[in-house]
Amino acid sequence: MKKLKVAVLYGGRSGEHDVSVLSASSVLEELDAEKYDVTPVFIDRDGRWPLPIDQLREFDVVFPVLHGPNGEDGTVQGLLTMLGVPFVGAGVVGSAVGMDKVVFKDVMRAHGLPIVPFRVLRRHEWPQRRTELEIDIVTELKLPVFVKPANMGSSVGISRCTSLADLAQCIEEAFRWDRKILIEQAVRKPREIEVSVLGNDDLQASAVGEIVPRRDFYDYTAKYFATGAEESELIVPAHVPEPLAVLLRETAVEVARLSDVRGMARVDFLVDGENGEVYISEINTIPGFTSRSMYPRMWQASGLGYADLLDRLIVLAQETTI
Numbered sequence: 001m002k003k004l005k006v007a008v009l010y011g012g013r014s015g016e017h018d019v020s021v022l023s024a025s026s027v028l029e030e031l032d033a034e035k036y037d038v039t040p041v042f043i044d045r046d047g048r049w050p051l052p053i054d055q056l057r058e059f060d061v062v063f064p065v066l067h068g069p070n071g072e073d074g075t076v077q078g079l080l081t082m083l084g085v086p087f088v089g090a091g092v093v094g095s096a097v098g099m100d101k102v103v104f105k106d107v108m109r110a111h112g113l114p115i116v117p118f119r120v121l122r123r124h125e126w127p128q129r130r131t132e133l134e135i136d137i138v139t140e141l142k143l144p145v146f147v148k149p150a151n152m153g154s155s156v157g158i159s160r161c162t163s164l165a166d167l168a169q170c171i172e173e174a175f176r177w178d179r180k181i182l183i184e185q186a187v188r189k190p191r192e193i194e195v196s197v198l199g200n201d202d203l204q205a206s207a208v209g210e211i212v213p214r215r216d217f218y219d220y221t222a223k224y225f226a227t228g229a230e231e232s233e234l235i236v237p238a239h240v241p242e243p244l245a246v247l248l249r250e251t252a253v254e255v256a257r258l259s260d261v262r263g264m265a266r267v268d269f270l271v272d273g274e275n276g277e278v279y280i281s282e283i284n285t286i287p288g289f290t291s292r293s294m295y296p297r298m299w300q301a302s303g304l305g306y307a308d309l310l311d312r313l314i315v316l317a318q319e320t321t322i
Helices: 017-030 053-058 075-083 092-099 101-110 125-140 164-175 220-224 242-258 294-301 306-319
Strands: 004-011 036-043 061-065 118-122 145-149 159-161 180-185 190-199 204-212 233-235 263-272 278-284
Touching: 004 017, 017 036, 017 061, 017 306, 053 075, 061 075, 061 306, 075 092, 092 101, 092 278, 101 180, 101 242, 101 278, 118 125, 125 164, 145 164, 159 164, 164 180, 190 242, 190 294, 190 306, 204 242, 204 294, 242 263, 242 278, 263 294, 263 306, 294 306
Parallel strands: 004 036, 004 061
Antiparallel strands: 118 180, 145 159, 145 180, 190 204, 190 263, 204 233, 263 278
């Protein structure tokens, strides 16, 4: 049979450029050379492409391994849609909803799904009303809180704030990465639980996984560079009661459906370690694909190995129509 021509897009202008390179190296290594004629397409930090955009029409499938803005947010997906090229993962709407944490939470809240209390700030408000906003935040939300850029992944720009004295610094760090940020109420003794989702119209959920951070939380360093005593423990399958596992898998599928996601996604939850309440944290439409990433590991625990997972994602991309 003729090999499928597959382009793997990676790199890009996002703050997650380095993570994208790590993910893509694993994807490129595992794509079966007997089935695919693979072309790596590296986008540099300035957004320069190594080939004319129109040349993407020559490929049977494009596999975007682009994390964060300008790759995971619907921009590249819109480009590929206009070119008429099948691509792996969510479309324009699903990508945009998943990228913007505020929009995602608003969608979940509109459908009555559980999320933690949060507050939104925009960059232009901060210099004008700094003291007032600090007081409002600590009055409305109990410390500690997490401060996050609205449009960033891999925990880039995220801080855990435990005191009013540190709040301004945390807010300014988040504003380095985005003009819109959110401040979230921290969950008591949180368990960080994740579920992988796969499929187009018939979404399926993987085994449940859990991350046990050795640092304050599962931050950028913990995800990709921590070693030794600081290396997080990744437990797949997670040690949770079966009724809770069923609830998490069902909810993950519902979250993906409401977000208009197809192809793949990783849905992240926070489970309160004191009372067992479940909160939806976020959805990642292009989850990490490194050898240690949770998305492929959870599917492996479900009986679908890394290379077979890539095969399935390419088939799903070819099945996608308007």
